[in-house]
Amino acid sequence: RRWPVERFAAVGDRLVAEGAQLVINGGPDEVALGQQLAAALRSPVLDLSGRLPMGGLAALLERAAVVVSNDTGPLHLAQALGTRTVGVYWFLNLLVSGPLVGGPHREAFSARIHCPVCGRENLRERCEHEVPFVGDVSTEEVTALALAAWQEHQGSR
Numbered sequence: 001r002r003w004p005v006e007r008f009a010a011v012g013d014r015l016v017a018e019g020a021q022l023v024i025n026g027g028p029d030e031v032a033l034g035q036q037l038a039a040a041l042r043s044p045v046l047d048l049s050g051r052l053p054m055g056g057l058a059a060l061l062e063r064a065a066v067v068v069s070n071d072t073g074p075l076h077l078a079q080a081l082g083t084r085t086v087g088v089y090w091f092l093n094l095l096v097s098g099p100l101v102g103g104p105h106r107e108a109f110s111a112r113i114h115c116p117v118c119g120r121e122n123l124r125e126r127c128e129h130e131v132p133f134v135g136d137v138s139t140e141e142v143t144a145l146a147l148a149a150w151q152e153h154q155g156s157r
Helices: 005-017 028-040 054-063 073-081 091-097 139-156
Strands: 022-024 045-047 066-070 084-090 105-110
Touching: 005 022, 005 028, 005 066, 005 139, 022 028, 028 045, 054 073, 066 073, 066 139, 073 084, 084 091, 084 139, 091 105, 105 139
Parallel strands: 022 045, 066 084, 084 105
Antiparallel strands: none
């Protein structure tokens, strides 16, 4: 139920146009996903998917100017470290696990409750379809949030 890879690539390419350097992270089970993202980018990227132990991931996230991510453990770790974040959430997950305060954290979220495949409501029970419930979050919205966070970082240097 992830935001589509090609949309992350579009956001990443726009950040590179502003001077950012991109790094992809992911666990050992996400190496193929990291490779997909790297291939979708027009910009140079360092793909560290499957390579970082927890300490290395924490160090990377702490040094990052901005972290753009689905609602994942690394996003929450970046938030805990005080790094600027842009999280893509399904609204219920935002309510349950989103940041308690705004500050350097920005959120884009989907309010979709019905599965785009079967139409079943997914509030109390989850259907079997592994489709993105955040697919209606626009690239433009996440890009605008990421650029604002990047510009905030540039102004604080």
